[in-house]
Amino acid sequence: MKKVIVIGNGMVGYKFCEKLAANPLRDQFDILVFGEEPRPAYDRVHLSEYFSLKSAEPLLLAPMAWYQENRIELRTGELISEIDVSSKSVLTHKNQSFDYDYLILATGSSPFIPPIQGVSKTGVFIYRTIEDLEAIEEYAKKLQAKGKFRAAVLGGGLLGLEAANATKELGMQTQVIEFAPKLMPRQLDHTASDLLRAKIESMDIEILLGKNSKEILGEEEMTGILFQDGSVLDTDMLVISAGIRPRDELAVKAGILCGNRGGVEVNRKMETSEPSIFAIGEVALYNQMIYGLVAPGYEMAGVAVDQITGGEKLMSPTIDMSTKLKLVGTEVASFGDPFLENDEVIAIRYENKQKGIYKRINISKDGSRLLGGILVGDASDYNQLFQLYLNEIKLPENAEDLILGAREGEGGSALGSALDLPDSAQICSCESVSKGDICGAITSGKSSSLKEVIQCTKASSCCGGCKPMVTELVNETLKSLGQEVKETICEHFEYSRQELYDLVKIHKICTYNEALDQLGKGHGCEVCKPVMASIFASIFMETANRQVTIQDSNDRFLANIQRNGTYSVVPRVPGGEITPEKLVVLGEVAKKYDLYTKITGGQRIDLFGAELHHLPLIWKELIDAGFESGHAYGKSLRTVKSCVGSTWCRYGMHDSVSFAIRIEERYKGLRSPHKLKGGVSGCIRECAEARGKDFGIIAVEGGWNLYVCGNGGANPKHAVLLASQLDDETCIKYLDRFLMYYIRTAAPLMRTAPWLEKLDGGLDYLKKVVIEDSLGIAEELESEMQGLVDHYACEWKEAIENPEMMKRFKHFVNSDESDDQLVFVPMREQKMPKPW
Amino acid sequence: MEELLKTYQTVSDHQVLHWICVGGVSDFPENAGGCVKYKSKQVAVFHFERTQSWYACQNLCPHKMEMVLSRGMTGDAAGIPKVACPLHKKTFSLQDGKSLSGDELQIATYPVRIENGNVYIGFAD
Ligand code: SRM
Numbered sequence A: 001m002k003k004v005i006v007i008g009n010g011m012v013g014y015k016f017c018e019k020l021a022a023n024p025l026r027d028q029f030d031i032l033v034f035g036e037e038p039r040p041a042y043d044r045v046h047l048s049e050y051f052s053l054k055s056a057e058p059l060l061l062a063p064m065a066w067y068q069e070n071r072i073e074l075r076t077g078e079l080i081s082e083i084d085v086s087s088k089s090v091l092t093h094k095n096q097s098f099d100y101d102y103l104i105l106a107t108g109s110s111p112f113i114p115p116i117q118g119v120s121k122t123g124v125f126i127y128r129t130i131e132d133l134e135a136i137e138e139y140a141k142k143l144q145a146k147g148k149f150r151a152a153v154l155g156g157g158l159l160g161l162e163a164a165n166a167t168k169e170l171g172m173q174t175q176v177i178e179f180a181p182k183l184m185p186r187q188l189d190h191t192a193s194d195l196l197r198a199k200i201e202s203m204d205i206e207i208l209l210g211k212n213s214k215e216i217l218g219e220e221e222m223t224g225i226l227f228q229d230g231s232v233l234d235t236d237m238l239v240i241s242a243g244i245r246p247r248d249e250l251a252v253k254a255g256i257l258c259g260n261r262g263g264v265e266v267n268r269k270m271e272t273s274e275p276s277i278f279a280i281g282e283v284a285l286y287n288q289m290i291y292g293l294v295a296p297g298y299e300m301a302g303v304a305v306d307q308i309t310g311g312e313k314l315m316s317p318t319i320d321m322s323t324k325l326k327l328v329g330t331e332v333a334s335f336g337d338p339f340l341e342n343d344e345v346i347a348i349r350y351e352n353k354q355k356g357i358y359k360r361i362n363i364s365k366d367g368s369r370l371l372g373g374i375l376v377g378d379a380s381d382y383n384q385l386f387q388l389y390l391n392e393i394k395l396p397e398n399a400e401d402l403i404l405g406a407r408e409g410e411g412g413s414a415l416g417s418a419l420d421l422p423d424s425a426q427i428c429s430c431e432s433v434s435k436g437d438i439c440g441a442i443t444s445g446k447s448s449s450l451k452e453v454i455q456c457t458k459a460s461s462c463c464g465g466c467k468p469m470v471t472e473l474v475n476e477t478l479k480s481l482g483q484e485v486k487e488t489i490c491e492h493f494e495y496s497r498q499e500l501y502d503l504v505k506i507h508k509i510c511t512y513n514e515a516l517d518q519l520g521k522g523h524g525c526e527v528c529k530p531v532m533a534s535i536f537a538s539i540f541m542e543t544a545n546r547q548v549t550i551q552d553s554n555d556r557f558l559a560n561i562q563r564n565g566t567y568s569v570v571p572r573v574p575g576g577e578i579t580p581e582k583l584v585v586l587g588e589v590a591k592k593y594d595l596y597t598k599i600t601g602g603q604r605i606d607l608f609g610a611e612l613h614h615l616p617l618i619w620k621e622l623i624d625a626g627f628e629s630g631h632a633y634g635k636s637l638r639t640v641k642s643c644v645g646s647t648w649c650r651y652g653m654h655d656s657v658s659f660a661i662r663i664e665e666r667y668k669g670l671r672s673p674h675k676l677k678g679g680v681s682g683c684i685r686e687c688a689e690a691r692g693k694d695f696g697i698i699a700v701e702g703g704w705n706l707y708v709c710g711n712g713g714a715n716p717k718h719a720v721l722l723a724s725q726l727d728d729e730t731c732i733k734y735l736d737r738f739l740m741y742y743i744r745t746a747a748p749l750m751r752t753a754p755w756l757e758k759l760d761g762g763l764d765y766l767k768k769v770v771i772e773d774s775l776g777i778a779e780e781l782e783s784e785m786q787g788l789v790d791h792y793a794c795e796w797k798e799a800i801e802n803p804e805m806m807k808r809f810k811h812f813v814n815s816d817e818s819d820d821q822l823v824f825v826p827m828r829e830q831k832m833p834k835p836w
Numbered sequence B: 001m002e003e004l005l006k007t008y009q010t011v012s013d014h015q016v017l018h019w020i021c022v023g024g025v026s027d028f029p030e031n032a033g034g035c036v037k038y039k040s041k042q043v044a045v046f047h048f049e050r051t052q053s054w055y056a057c058q059n060l061c062p063h064k065m066e067m068v069l070s071r072g073m074t075g076d077a078a079g080i081p082k083v084a085c086p087l088h089k090k091t092f093s094l095q096d097g098k099s100l101s102g103d104e105l106q107i108a109t110y111p112v113r114i115e116n117g118n119v120y121i122g123f124a125d
């Protein structure tokens, strides 16, 4: 039995364990791992997600139990303080000594702290571990409570921008300070950096370039930064992200050979100057370089495992540093040599400032090889370009098509199909999985779906950047084996939503039970039931009252369930316009039923905390006062927001309120694959935020501009211009066509923005369908929509007038009591549910 | 809250001390659930009409301790009858109460009998 000690349980140290655990000779080794951090290794690449996840659990690369199952002794929270090379042992900070036969240094790196005066002041942070993030969040909250909202990030590289996004998301006004005259100096050229800068600044993060910091100002707590040029930036906290320093302190002390500027020197076997000691990951100095990316680190881990198990694997002679990332919502990628330009190399550039897109490829003079490039704003071509570069594939005749797309005729992609790649082509660089591995997993019969391929090869399980290509390979390989690949909605129906929509229509299927009998199997589930309910609604305009139990749980009770099981009540307020009389009614009803009231982000009023059996009573009063259901619970039209428009506003060009009301009245109750929102603004100042909606209408000289496919939410997208200067009727006609086409063809829970992204041919195609009627279905779409509009009924009115339908609004079947487990606590002058 | 959770323990057929009538078959929706009260307990009762099967479980979702499971959607996963919590859609087997969402959560289940058009739930207390 050989003893292996791993120092450091970070991403690469973990990968070493994973690979050794899977090695056939695993049983010949005792594995002991020391990690300084309090928890097992986690995914540092996705560190920033910790802010939204609020838990380390999902980030863990493997739970504690995994180490036990694999007989790996992991000691977290234990630091190694010394290596004794002569006795082959290590000493922990608790002075315990352990012997090794093989020692693996996987101690990673730590953020580089530039020698600026005052860096030890309170309010200065680094960005590397979960604890760092916790400290940043806590401090930001403390500042905010004191009315302070300014944060700065030192370093405009990849990590700095990520940290800046994080502080912004924490609600801080953020500024980025970079010493170089451009952002991401190591990956981007000037044009790319300028474009990225404009994009980031449009997201309210300010960028200061060419600034050399001299001193952190403030007494105990920092209050600002003084620059070399004498200027001062007032700010309340600072996150330093100015590069990394390998943690080679143990090696230096033990007399292991290290580089002048840090890092443990290794050869192609990952061996250090000391036989039986290996260094991998960000601590290793290979080719006189430290590689701050996981992919090379994972390769190093693989080589080290192979070496100690008697193999002969060597590290690749050159390391590829290509990356694709999403920074502050902007895609950025660079591959090969991004800057290359000389007599032998030609750079082709495409820049579109309006859309914020820049693409550059560097090709050999004879046009045959791709040598490197940069993509900002749209990195959808990355995987393809990267493969062409990496596998030195001969380029097509018009190399510019690679970034501009073929502009004439059909013209597929330059790469044709992913299947044309050589088997050796590396697809997933993090886990170094080749095309042959992926296709082989299927042809050998080991896997038969994307999920299984990912499980068995680990491809795209790390950063996920290669997922589109893995998906394509899996689908194409399955197809080549004669297996059909389908986007089925769940295990009960082997159809896509669009297929089900057509089948229901053609076979005139009217109930969910019939659909299960004729098209599906089993009892159905919480996925297919709401999908079918939505399809029935779109074809027959049936309300949620007809097939109650297939509705999503909110639609079943015509209200949104809240965290304690009570409900919210949101009456429709078309266009956000409401009379004082109606406001009074809302107030009185809320008072009577003791409801919490709040103005929503959708320009209406939400009454929260209604018990199930009170819902009909509340709605009866509201309906008597002229209100209708607001469908806040449904995947259906929510609100059409308006700004006050030309009736009152001095800039208004048209009457946006009247038009918003007309449109909301037209589409109210319309059910769709996901929720639908609209907005109408009276001029381009856009106070209704119409371009943040699925459809947005903006008054311009000579009519309305119609924008489609925007949304807010987690992935905000501005709506894009479909048609301009429309009169009222044409605008509605186009909207009818657009909405109905979306309702017919979108996948479940897919909003209009991702739908457009997936639509073959994109916006141009959509324009053809909606405006030019290229499919010849415009009239059909309009008449279907008219049918739905004509059949509108208020679901709540229907429900309270029908005793049979009313039965469902009761907490107990066998008692009239109300739920005795509900507990509310007071909050300001109202109430809220007792917190979890 | 832990206390409350402990009051719900799975009852198997042979442990039943009392069969309690909780209503007529038609008081419960088909292919969905209703909630019934027994002493201080809230129990969710489900009627799977397609196979004429009935299931009962605690109404308390163990995820966030809310009385909501009876309002969840029903269905099956590879043939196992299940309910999806209306709050975060965690799903539970109605056969053995185990979570089907890949976590350790567990709910108590109760036996159901239908006699003369009435629904009876078996309790051990
Ligand atoms: C009440 C409200 C917040 C508020 O107090 O202002 C709200 C509350 C909820 N929103 Fe929202 N959203 C509200 C306006 C918005 C807005 C602003 C707007 O409409 O202008 C947005 C961004 C715009 C957009 O949708 O594009 C918004 C984006 C979301 C999203 C993200 C959608 C996306 O495509 O990414 C969700 C999640 C989802 O739908 O899957 C969501 C989901 C929810 C849910 C339904 C979550 C849930 O399932 O419990 C919340 C329950 C509401 C309730 O119980 O009544 N809410 N939500 C707002 C109700 C507006 C209304 O009058 O109907």
Ligand SMILES: Cc1cc2nc3c(=O)[nH]c(=O)nc-3n(C[C@H](O)[C@H](O)[C@H](O)COP(=O)(O)OP(=O)(O)OC[C@H]3O[C@@H](n4cnc5c(N)ncnc54)[C@H](O)[C@@H]3O)c2cc1C
Pocket: A007, A008, A009, A010, A011, A012, A013, A014, A034, A035, A036, A037, A044, A045, A046, A047, A048, A078, A079, A080, A081, A106, A107, A108, A109, A127, A128, A129, A159, A162, A247, A250, A280, A281, A282, A283, A291, A292, A293, A294, A295, A297, A325, A463
């Ligand atoms: C915010 C952020 C975003 C990133 N994004 C990307 C990305 O998009 N793509 C990419 O490829 N890379 C990215 N990286 C870099 C990537 O995370 C690192 O390359 C990778 O984590 C290096 O792994 P490692 O195991 O060498 O070091 P680490 O993950 O740092 O692990 C080293 C571990 O060793 C421990 N340790 C050190 N000394 C001792 C000791 N004496 N005793 C015991 N334990 C010790 C440390 O506490 C640490 O836990 C990002 C990094 C950060 C911080």
Ligand code: SF4
Pocket: none
């Ligand atoms: S943003 Fe929307 S979904 Fe999130 S907590 Fe607020 S209301 Fe709920």
Ligand code: FES
Pocket: B061, B062, B063, B064, B065, B066, B085, B086, B087, B088, B089, B090
């Ligand atoms: S409370 Fe039931 S799943 Fe969260």
